[in-house]
Amino acid sequence: MKFYLALWFAKLMGIAINLVSKDRGTNLPGEKALTIDPNFVKHFKNIDYSRVIFITGTNGKSSTTNLITHILKQNGKKIVSNLEGANLLGGIATILAKEASLSGKIKADYYVFETDERYLPLIYAQLPAENMLITNLQKDQVQRNGDPDFIIRKLKEVVNPKMTLILNNEEPRSRFFEEIARRSIYYGVSRHDESFTKGADYPTQACPKCHHDMSFDYYNVDSIGAFHCDFCGFASKKTPDYPITDLNFSEQTFKLKDVNFHMPYDLPFMFYNYAGSLAVCEEICGIAPAAAAKAFENFKNIGGRFEVLTYKNKTIKYMRIKQENPDTLQSALNIMASDQSKKMVALGLYVVNDFVPHYINTFYAFDCDFKPVVDSNVERYLCFSEHVSYDTANRLIYDGVAKEAITIMDSDDINEIFAEIDKAETDNIYLITWISTFEKMKKFIEGGQG
Amino acid sequence: MEQTIKVGWLFNNMFNLHGDRGNLLAIRAEGERRGYRVEVEPINLDTASFDPMNFDFLFCPPGEIEHFEVVAAYLEPHRKELMDYIETRPMLVTGTTVALFGETIARDDQSTIRGLGIIEVETRENHAVYGDDLYYSCQYNGKEMEIIGSQIQMIDLEIKEESPFGRLKYGYGNNGKTKVEGIISGKGIFTNTLGPVLVCNPWLTEEIINLIEANKHWPVWEEPRDNTLELESLKTKIAHINKKETRLKNISER
Known part of the structure; x- marks a missing residue:
């Protein structure tokens, strides 16, 4: 009987959530059902x-x-x-x-x-x-x-x-x-x-x-x-x-x-x-x-890791990486490096904030080879994001980038990021940052700022 | 003739978890800044003859516990040599691998692994992982300094008869219950600080190289490194620590 109660409750809850937003409710009905019947899925x-x-x-x-x-x-x-x-x-x-x-x-x-x-x-x-x-x-x-x-x-x-x-x-x-x-x-x-x-x-x-x-x-x-x-x-x-x-x-x-x-x-x-x-x-x-x-x-992939934005006369190529995961960062770097045309590289590695305590971890960047990017005609680097920008810049320096070629911004301020992008002569911008900053940048452009 | 610093990188492929190669880049960069040739030699299970005294600096990165038994068996014949080595020469052991140099490792599945017994530390594998920032003060080669880094704690340490390496300002440290971080035994640093600790804290790297110079009777380099970038990084990380939410017991209450 517990199973039926849990099932009907989850169905009703799913319908209710769906009325509010079609994008929500992928977890909650099931979680609640499991509190009613801990073996819900088994039944x-x-x-x-x-x-x-x-x-x-x-x-x-x-x-x-x-x-x-x-x-x-x-x-x-x-x-x-x-x-x-x-x-x-x-x-x-x-x-x-x-x-x-x-x-x-x-x-x-x-x-x-x-x-x-x-x-x-x-x-x-x-x-x-x-x-x-x-x-x-x-x-x-x-x-x-x-x-x-x-x-x-x-x-x-x-x-x-x-x-x-x-x-x-x-x-x-x-x-x-x-x-x-x-x-x-x-x-x-x-x-x-x-x-x-x-x-x-x-x-x-x-x-x-x-x-x-x-x-x-x-x-x-x-x-x-x-x-x-x-x-x-x-x-x-x-x-x-x-x-x-x-x-x-x-x-x-x-x-x-x-x-x-x-x-x-x-x-x-x-x-x-x-x-x-x-x-x-x-x-x-x-x-x-x-x-x-x-x-x-x-085939259209849901939630892919690559997105392109147009900002003024520039193309911003966004690559989403997984924090604390060198493999996705290396894949993003390889994509950048395969483009030999002049580019600006904006790196916004960020504080890991999945749960408390939030903490600083950029050390996976040392597993990744930045040299191909460094050798791929980069006009300027922007290292941004509060508390980690210096570490990100240091990673580049250890692969041979001159300190003078890097703008270090200890901030996640969208206006400041775009101000730096504005300064670039190239229209080819590569961006790595977390989804939240990217979404804000997207809204900034959609709001007519571009 | 060019003066050479020889670095031994212990189990570089097997113990490869947190961008630890950054430490080698830091040692190499600082050595080369001072005009030395820096040679890095990997030591692994296939290395036929390992003599610690052939090296000026040894680095042993953090690794998965499942490899510890074979590594302990490999290093066991060199136990005494390693103990002699750290009396005068610098060695850096980080993360989980600290346990390998301790006595017994009690695993979460109730099994045990016998460590090398080079440091008098009891260790216990945790059921869950704890990751956080780590900030402490310490002294190395006679110099007081602050160290900033991160910690992914899978094994708790209980010091028996050793001196702690650091005095915690923030972080979990050896087991979340004490005010101390890591162990220092002779010139050997055994720390929970992960990843490129020598990149983030070049003042420690400088002291390691100073010690190598002294051991080799070379004149100690006097032109200090420009650490502006790392000091800015330290400052912003301290600001992050000071404002962040934590569930750790306050250091003063431990």
Whole structure:
């Protein structure tokens, strides 16, 4: 009876919230339902766990979930998914409550859920998915997660011999889980024009099998690429099950299993999301690459990390990074560096303010190679954001930027930021900052200031 | 002949969590500013012969606890040499790895790992992670200084018979209950301060190089570094600490 009360309450609450705003209510109804019935998610009927797919990992969860859902829907499948990125138990409870009948029955072909890696054991305890894609396991949100092994231990609580895993072939920590699962499917990306290497003084990582040092032949995304351990032989497969090949940036195309695909986004981290999605669609849902290809023609990613604004006669290219996450910062730097035209670089790393205590952490910037940006025709640098701007400037100085080439602004004042952008001779502005400052900048422009 | 500073970077690939290579950049930059050649040599499980006394400075960054047993086994034959080393020469050990140099590490899953026992410290892995700013005063190579940085605490430290490195002005420090931060043993610094601590606090870097110069009987460099940028950074970070919300027990009440 508790389940029905919780379900009806969540449904009513969802409807009420939806009347106020369609963008809200992705978590709250489920959270409230879980307070009424702590096993709320477990009590839904008709869910075939062999048709439940978890998408977890550090980076790329949302985009991969979005793309899988899009491909499956385009192929006529009924999908239940938490597309709004509400990836904790409350978010999953909310979407299940919304999709269920008043008696708690759900009809769907597949359930595709983005799941926060830290809360995976809690989610799995109520929804024992038999399929899981791990995007990658990287350094991320250290104030919560500490180190990658902290997350690996969470995943070890969940991965079991009954599971099918879809694994990133070129990411050693994810690959390590092949030892536990019943079946592992590997996806990967071949070397392409934007693959890169880093200097010998950039550390790699220890082999998850034998603790000895790993080597990377190249990176497709920071910390992801063809790897090998000379000591125990653990290495990325030369030919994974789902390899993306023939990446053509000028024609925006790639191939997978001899099928030609349109590339909706030409950002290197997206290629792994494409490969992983295609692996899930064929292996778990029976949608072959040829049938999936059509869906790439009209795929729009929700909450992407790249946005372009026009301000006066200037183009501001905004790249959203995840704080405390060197891999997303490195990806953003690589995009900047690939543009050899004159540019201004505005860096607004910021105080980490996810929860109390807020704290200052820019140290992940030392994992990233700024040299390619420094060598890419930068007219001037702006380091802004209160309390961290000096550290950001110092990072640039340690990669050879003259102090005089940097404007340091210990502030997040939008007017001051735009005043500096106004001073730039170039119309090509690259911006990295947190979403809140970016949204304010966007409003500033939309308010006619541009 | 060019004068050379030799730096040993312990387990650089295995212990690589918080942009720790910044510390090597800082040592290299300060050494080169003084006209020295700075050689950095990684030490890892495949290093056939490791003799600490071949180095002028050793740096051991923070790492994941799951690697500690193999590293402890590798370093065990060098335990006495490392103890002798820190009597006179500078070593910096940061974050979780401090526990590796201590006695027993009690893990959250109730298992234990035997540390090297180079410093008399008991350590316990925490169930949850605690991350915050860290601000303290300390003395190194005879110079009083303030250190600013960040801390991601996964292991609490309990000092038995050692001297603390810093006196907390703000932060969690060794375990959130005392007024102290880290350990100093001889010239070895064992601190919870993470990331590029030597970049953010060049006054400590200068003292490490001063000590190397003294150990090598080179004249101590007299032209001070221009630390304006880092002092501005320190000032704004102190302002951030002074106004921020915290759930830590006030230092004076500990």
